[in-house]
Amino acid sequence: MFGIGMPELILILVIVLIIFGAGKLPEIGAGIGKGIRNFKKAMHENDNKEEIPSKTNSKKKDEM
Numbered sequence: 001m002f003g004i005g006m007p008e009l010i011l012i013l014v015i016v017l018i019i020f021g022a023g024k025l026p027e028i029g030a031g032i033g034k035g036i037r038n039f040k041k042a043m044h045e046n047d048n049k050e051e052i053p054s055k056t057n058s059k060k061k062d063e064m
Contacts, residue, residue, distance in 0.1 A: 020028060
């Protein structure tokens, strides 16, 4: 996974725990999860827009 092994992941987790504290970790995790979910949703919507051309786009091409 990106060249990061288990010892590196544990070290990163310990550093994050020291910086933010145990109380903030659930909030940080929820924020990261929402961000990833929104990113995937936007990518999926973008794929759908490219696959299905709208009628307005085809009219504009005919006018050119």
